[in-house]
Amino acid sequence: MKTLSATFERFGGVMLLPVALGLIAFVLIGRPSTWMTLTVAGLAMGMMIFLMASGLSLIFGLMDVLNFGHSAFVSFGAFIAASVLAWFGVWVSGGSAAMNIVALMAAVAAATAFGALAGWAFERIIVKPVYKDHLRQILITMGALIVAEELILMIWGGAPIPVPRPAALTGSIVIGDVAIELYRIFAFALGLVVYVAMHFALNRTRIGLLIRAGVENREMVEALGFRIDRLFIAVFMAGSALAAMGGAMWAGYQGLITTAIGSEMMILVFIVVIIGGLGSIEGSLLGAILVGLMANYVAFLFPKLSLASNMILMMAILLWRPFGLKPAVKG
Secondary structure, three states, X not given: OHHHHHHHHXXXXXXXXXXXXXXXXXXXXXXXXXXXXXXXXHHHHHHHHHHHHHHHHHHHHHHOOOOOOHHHHHHHHHHHHHHHHHHHOHHHHOOOHHHHHHHHHHHHHHHHHHHHHHHHHHHHHHHHHHOOOHHHHHHHHHHHHHXXXXXXXXXXXXXXXXXXXXXXXXXXXXXXXXXXXXXXXXHHHHHHHHHHHHHHHHHHOHHHHHHHHHHHOHHHHHHOOOOHHHHHHHHHHHHHHHHHHHHHHHHHHHOEEOOOHHHHHHHHHHHHHHHHOOOOHHHHHXXXXXHHHHHHHHHHHOHHHOOOHHHHHHHHHHHHOOOOOOOOOOO
């Protein structure tokens, strides 16, 4: 048994799960073009969920904060991005690809900047008084979420809002019988860039070392003269900014958003954080890709099971690995 486990880890371990899932789906689907379309859609969906989940994983796993208000940043990111895209008008719908991309990046940047600033205020006012008290964290962040949703209703109203997609990203690339949407390619690329940047920052920089050391032994780091509270504020701001960025990208992906967008996505986000492992960026990426692929494959093969597919995935993984696939700290 140990030999089998060692062999499994040597050849990639849990990182091979998306490949295994893809191969099983390929056999069940039977049509390569359909399988490729569903796979690309699943990867793009997974990367957008990763943007939202990685922020919560940082806050939940590194700071031990149960932030049920995380979905508010997703919602605000989506609505701010939609407003910015609408304001740019012809820049979004015009024939210039450069103008299209500038408009999209401006919308994403505005959402991300708002997320960071709102995250700072949220941590200082809402979260700081309830550190190390999980019950009060749940109650106060849920209350903050309700207030945030009411603010969105007051500012944007309750009617669904259309989100214009830049003209340069509305088409598809056709390869044989496979059509791949440009927006999904862009979403996947953006998620990959964010993952590489986060992995480098946490594992290859002095700040990342201090953050991880502060999680393990806060008193020691403070005794060395470092202000760990400032680092944790930065982590909270980064996590909130990523949630808003994910919300902005998801808004363009959906094309029509409502005030419930954040609450709807939080179910998937929590599933990703749990199955990936708390505090693990690699785990969040792996979990998000599995969730994205699973959702698309099951929706095609077994439509009646689509709503429960990711809950089944989570239960199966937790029965196998109770602490998640790649937890930063085990138990």
